[in-house]
Structures are given as C-alpha cells and as structure tokens.
Amino acid sequence: MKILYVTSEAVPFCKTGGLADVAGSLPPALAEQGAEVAVILPLYARVRDRFGSQMKFECYDYVDLAWRHSYCGLFSMEKDGVTWYFLDNEQYFNRGTLYGQADDGERFAFFSRAVVRMLDRLKFWPEVVHCNDWQSALVPIYLKDDGVREDRFRSIKTVVTIHNVEYQGRYNPYVLGELFGLDAGWVKDGTMLMDGDVNLLKGAVLCADAVNAVSPTYANELKQPYFAHRMEGIMRQCSDKLSGVLNGIDMKLYDPRSDERILKNFSAEDMTGKDACKAELQRMVGLREEPHTPIVAMVSRLVSHKGLDLICEVLHDMMELPMQFVVLGTGDQRYEEFFHWAAQQYPGRMVVRLDYNEDLSMAIYAGADLFLMPSKSEPCGLSQMIAMRYGTLPIVRETGGLKDTVQPHDDYNGVGNGFSFTNYSSGDMLHVIREAVYLYKDYPDLFGNLRQRAMACDFSWARSAREYLRIYATITGQTWPIHTDTRRAAETPEEESAPVVETAPIEEAVSVEDPAPVEETAPAEEPAPVVEAVPAEEAAPIKEPAPAGETAPVEEAVPVEEAAPAEESAPVEEAAPAGGKPAKKARKTASKAAKAEKKTSAKKGTAGKKKSAE
Ligand code: GLC
Numbered sequence: 001m002k003i004l005y006v007t008s009e010a011v012p013f014c015k016t017g018g019l020a021d022v023a024g025s026l027p028p029a030l031a032e033q034g035a036e037v038a039v040i041l042p043l044y045a046r047v048r049d050r051f052g053s054q055m056k057f058e059c060y061d062y063v064d065l066a067w068r069h070s071y072c073g074l075f076s077m078e079k080d081g082v083t084w085y086f087l088d089n090e091q092y093f094n095r096g097t098l099y100g101q102a103d104d105g106e107r108f109a110f111f112s113r114a115v116v117r118m119l120d121r122l123k124f125w126p127e128v129v130h131c132n133d134w135q136s137a138l139v140p141i142y143l144k145d146d147g148v149r150e151d152r153f154r155s156i157k158t159v160v161t162i163h164n165v166e167y168q169g170r171y172n173p174y175v176l177g178e179l180f181g182l183d184a185g186w187v188k189d190g191t192m193l194m195d196g197d198v199n200l201l202k203g204a205v206l207c208a209d210a211v212n213a214v215s216p217t218y219a220n221e222l223k224q225p226y227f228a229h230r231m232e233g234i235m236r237q238c239s240d241k242l243s244g245v246l247n248g249i250d251m252k253l254y255d256p257r258s259d260e261r262i263l264k265n266f267s268a269e270d271m272t273g274k275d276a277c278k279a280e281l282q283r284m285v286g287l288r289e290e291p292h293t294p295i296v297a298m299v300s301r302l303v304s305h306k307g308l309d310l311i312c313e314v315l316h317d318m319m320e321l322p323m324q325f326v327v328l329g330t331g332d333q334r335y336e337e338f339f340h341w342a343a344q345q346y347p348g349r350m351v352v353r354l355d356y357n358e359d360l361s362m363a364i365y366a367g368a369d370l371f372l373m374p375s376k377s378e379p380c381g382l383s384q385m386i387a388m389r390y391g392t393l394p395i396v397r398e399t400g401g402l403k404d405t406v407q408p409h410d411d412y413n414g415v416g417n418g419f420s421f422t423n424y425s426s427g428d429m430l431h432v433i434r435e436a437v438y439l440y441k442d443y444p445d446l447f448g449n450l451r452q453r454a455m456a457c458d459f460s461w462a463r464s465a466r467e468y469l470r471i472y473a474t475i476t477g478q479t480w481p482i483h484t485d486t487r488r489a490a491e492t493p494e495e496e497s498a499p500v501v502e503t504a505p506i507e508e509a510v511s512v513e514d515p516a517p518v519e520e521t522a523p524a525e526e527p528a529p530v531v532e533a534v535p536a537e538e539a540a541p542i543k544e545p546a547p548a549g550e551t552a553p554v555e556e557a558v559p560v561e562e563a564a565p566a567e568e569s570a571p572v573e574e575a576a577p578a579g580g581k582p583a584k585k586a587r588k589t590a591s592k593a594a595k596a597e598k599k600t601s602a603k604k605g606t607a608g609k610k611k612s613a614e
Pocket of ligand 1: 017018163164214247379380381401
C-alpha cells in the first residue's frame, strides 16, 4: 500500500498544535505495519534552519496556479521508515510563522497545487493521498479537477482527516479562479460554496473517498450544529464515508518506567516513584508538602473551549474540598487574570503558572493525582491519555476524544479508568471532582485499582494505524492488514486489560466499512472490529462520491439536513453501559439493535435519546 500523507506541520520539524503530533507519529506507525509511506510538507524557514543540512535536494519544477508560475523545490529526508518530502518556495514559506498571514489562502493553494504537480517526482505514485485540515483540503479537489483530463489522477484515492472543524479555509468566492485556479463551476454547483463563501474543507469532504475525524465521538458530533461550525449538513450528507479514528500517543516517549524527564520512575506494579514525583511537584511549585492530599492538575491552553468558565464558576467550592490545585498554561487574558488572582486566595493550596513549559508539564503528569479537562469540545485531546499513562486519573467532560478514552469508574464491576460528567455544567463538574477527591481520600484501594486500569490502557499509534489501514483498504479495494498478526498477538495481553480504547467506536460514526471479510484478516482472539457487528448486506463498499460536476447543489441540501430530527444525533452507544467486557457485549448488542432499527426506521434513536435525557 503506497500512501502519501499531506500535512502543513509535523513533529519534529514544525509544530503549532496536535496535527503536528499526529503527522509526526502516524506515518512511521503505518510504515511499521508494512505500508510504504511518504509525508509531504512545506519547507518553512524554521525547518530549513534546523533540518536543512540533513536533507537531500531532489529536483525543482514550476507550479502553475491561475496566472502564477512559481518555482518549487523538492527536498527529502529518510526517517523512521518514512520518506519526508519538503516543498520549497521562499516567497511563501520563508516566513517567521506557519499560519496567520494575510496570504495564507494563496500559500496553501500553492502547497496543494505543488503536491499534485510533484507527484511523479516522488519515490512512488501513491494509491492513497491522505490530507489533513483545510491547509491541504485543495489536494482532493485538484486531483478531481485534473482527473477529468488525465486517468492517472483518477487512480488515486483520497482521505481527509478533520482535526478541528473550526478552521475550514473560507474565502470570498471571487477569488476562486484568481487564487485557487479553479473554474466557477466549483462554486456554482455548490461543491465549494457555503454560507456565501468558498469553503475549502467542504469541497474536500465532498471530493474525498473517505473522511475521518480524530475520534469516533467527534465524528458523530460533527453531524450536530453545536459542534460542527455550520458543517453539520455536509457531514450528515457524507456520513456513509465518515468515520472516527482515535489518535494515539507515543507510548515510548511517555513511559513512566523509563522517562528521564521525571524525578523517579515508576510502574503500575511499583508506584513508590509516583509518591516521590508528587513530593517533588509540591516542592517545585510551592504547594504544601502533604502526601495524602490529592493534587488536581490542569495543563491546557487557557481558552474558552477548554471549559474554563466552569472552573471560574465554582473555583471557591472546589477549593473547599481537601485538595490542591495546579494550573499550567497560557491563553486568553481574562482566564490568565482569573487564575492568577484565584491562586493568590489559596497560598500553598493552589498554584498557577502562566507558561508553556514542557519540563513542568511532565512533573505535573507524573506528580499529580487527578487531571481536569472539562472541555466544551475536544476533537481528540492528548493530555488525558498522557495523564493516564502516568497514573494521574482524568476528570473529563464527555465530549469528543475525551469520551472515547475515559470511561467513568464503576467500582462495583471493577471497570473504568477515570471520572466523567455529561452536561456542560459547573455543578456536575464539581460533583465529579468531589467524588474523585473523596475516592482518593477514603478508598485508597479503589483509587489504586482505578490507577492500575488507567495505566494499562493501550493508546499506541499501532492501534490507530491499523484503523487507518483499514480505511485505505476499503477505498482502494485491497485486503489489509496482512503483516500484523505477530505484533497484534504480542499486544493482546495489554489489550485485554485496556478495554476502553479497543472497544468498537461508535457504530454510527464508523460507516467506512471494510469490504474484505473481517474474519480473514483478524485472528480469533482479537477484539472484534466494528465491522463484525455489521450485517453482511450493510457492509457495502464505500460509495464513490459523485464527480464534482454531479454533486447535488449542496447549499440547498443544508437546511434539509439541519432539519433532521435531533434524536439522530444521540449516539446509539450511549445506551450501553460503560465497561470492559460486559460493556463491549452490551455495546455490540446495542449496535446490532441499532442496525436492526436503522433498517426499519432510518432516523430513530430512542434508546440513545432516553439515555441522554436521564
Ligand atoms: C486538534 C484538536 C485536538 C486533537 C489534535 C490532533 O488540535 O483540537 O483535540 O488531539 O488536533 O488530532
């Protein structure tokens, strides 16, 4: 399988957010499973400065975009089994920052055009081009546009991953020809038009063969107006090719057994090192050195969608609990001021560092007891997974990836790996924080068991890579994976004890079904992939999106979609109790029931609705 991964940032070369973490880790994980992978990204000034000496100059060419005829250099580097390509154009990329410039539209149109232009200069002709967010959203559109004239472009299948739907690449329709070199038909037929703007992400979603969000719950949320930033109609329209694939974390980099950034190493079997890390954290930041007081921590950008308003509302009630509170992050002035002021009210019990500090963040992951993420929305989120790895139990609001990675504790059945609340309500958050604090203080054994389960979770990239390979297989019609049996067998014990992330993602969201019979590729002992629950007749191969010209006038479709009854958005999965094996069973049953129900009446979700009303 030959995959070209297109991204506007990737660790270790350049980073502004989570996309860079994904782009830095997923391609090597795909390569490890036997795929041939190349990544392509712009050669920004900072990348050239730091990595230029390790790169090889491959060639150059000229890229035609509207009336512009621009130079494009191609550099490459081999790393982690992947070829990393860098596109060079000083006018566009020799700048101090990655984004936020007046000509971003032109810059990333050039990037996307250049990716397609340079395809036959790469080490392979890709079977799949995998794009990310609005910056590379024009790639599937250009491939369709060129595909009208040249067969070879039609041979390429495309995937678009949405990391955050808030950023869509919206422009005045008048620039379509001038900036993007596209014919007016792309706007006239509605493919790239939304709310009167040219919308690159919308165009990509319609043109791509598969679309995915970075968690199953977020994939579902994208069909709801509250989360979708006007894209809900399109996402519903494309739900047959929409899925959710949870991101992973680098399990080697974040390993309390070997991490050199923390004071003392520890493991689920021997937690004494964590006590030392806690004492060290208290000393470092100036909290009272109380070993039996739970430390609640936040490491976060201080912006609204992280749910900080909830904390502002009930901070004083929180601080009446027998806990300490440490906050690390920078962001909006109003939150910075609030936290700065609040910390002064609770000397020795609450500490705020308005800073971006990698070392301190590791000391917090290792030393704290509870990790608070009350986000309003969170496409995937990374911190909660890192925290769990270090035995710091997450307290999250059930949204996006937080819902998919954190399973509320159920001591009676001995399941769960953290604490969660459903409604965006400060009262509910406070209730759960109280529950967590008193579980720590009054039931240390139960708290310890919960820690063990959190630390055993499998958040590896290998798991996500397998899901992406399944999507690639679906759209290319290939059978995959074929090389992973040994690796999977080796992982099985850990997977057994980590039910949460291996659990089948939300049934509705995962509609990119593998046409290959699952039993053929999956060894019997493996957790059943989602598709198993799908009756054969429903496992139809993904639909070919209609060629751009044939796309239904989407603008018209939007209001209709929006009028869809609310219960459709209630995830069927909510009807299933959270849990390990019992929950898996329940979910399977629920999803089977849901499938059956879908057959008879397409838009009912009463079970989910009832549950969410509870
Ligand atoms: C975005 C999302 C974040 C996600 C990351 C990587 O930054 O906001 O939740 O983890 O992308 O996909």
